[in-house]
Amino acid sequence: METEKVSPVSDQARAELIVDAASRLFLAPGPGRVNMDDLARELGMSKKTIYRHFPDKHGLMTAVLDRQFGAIERKLVAAAEASAGQSFGARVERLLIAAGGELERIGAAQLATGRGDAVLRRHVDERIDAVVYRRLDELFREGHRRGLLAAPPELLGEITRGAVERLLVSGLPRDLGCTAADLLRTTVHTVLHGAIRPGGANEQEAGS
Structure with missing residues (x-):
């Protein structure tokens, strides 16, 4: 019979411990697959205890992702x-x-394109859209209303989405010895800044 040490921690605290460990294991870089047995060993508890808090791996991964995207949202608000x-x-x-x-x-792009089942991939897509791209679209629409953009905000949104998603799964950052965020910064300067009219709506375009 499977046994484990009984801890005085509350159910909520134990659930948080499970999510913490799942985040470390399931979101670790690399192609290796991690299962619930690995998680139980990491935590020193039975799978039965894990399943008492999370009925299946899908439910646990959803909790892991929601926590990660909550952290991303806080970062974007701070930015x-x-x-x-x-x-x-x-x-x-x-x-x-x-x-x-x-x-x-957090390897969100890898989760969206390669790891997990179709339901989890869809969840990642939905969370990225809600947390990141809706904010970006709103900012582009604001720039368009203020006369700051020479290109349609919808086009800039699609270009930027493509750059973000491609850079996160590309081997280019590794090849160049930098991060995807570093290359995204260059992409912003190359694509976005070329679409901003110097001086905004108050400056006439050259030759007009």
């Missing part, structure tokens, strides 16, 4: 507050660099 009053380009850059760095750290 927005830190860039308040700065130029439009600086605000977009701070948002994207914060998002790219956090998504790279």
Whole structure:
């Protein structure tokens, strides 16, 4: 019969411990697959105890992802507050660099494209859209309303989405000895800054 040490911690605290360990194991970089047996060994508790808090691996992974995306959301809020009053380009850059760095750290793109089942991949997509891209789209629409963008906000949103998602799964950061967030910064300068009219709506375009 499977036994384990009984801990005086509360059910809520034990659930948090499980999510902590699951985050370390399931979101670790690399192709290795981790199962519930590995998690039980890491925690020093039975699978029965884990399943008492989370009925299956899918439910546990959803809790792990929701916690990670909650942390990403807090980072984006902090980035927005830190860039308040700065130029439009600086605000977009701070948002994207914060998002790219956090998504790279938790391996969200790898989860979305390779790990887990279809339901979890869809959950990752939905959370990235809600936490990151809706904020980005709102910022682009603001820039368009203020006359700061020479390109449609929808186009800039698609270009930036593609850059974020591609850089997170590309081997280019490794090949160049940098992070995906570093390359995303360069992408922002290359693509986005070329779409911002110097001086905004108050400056006439050259040749007009």
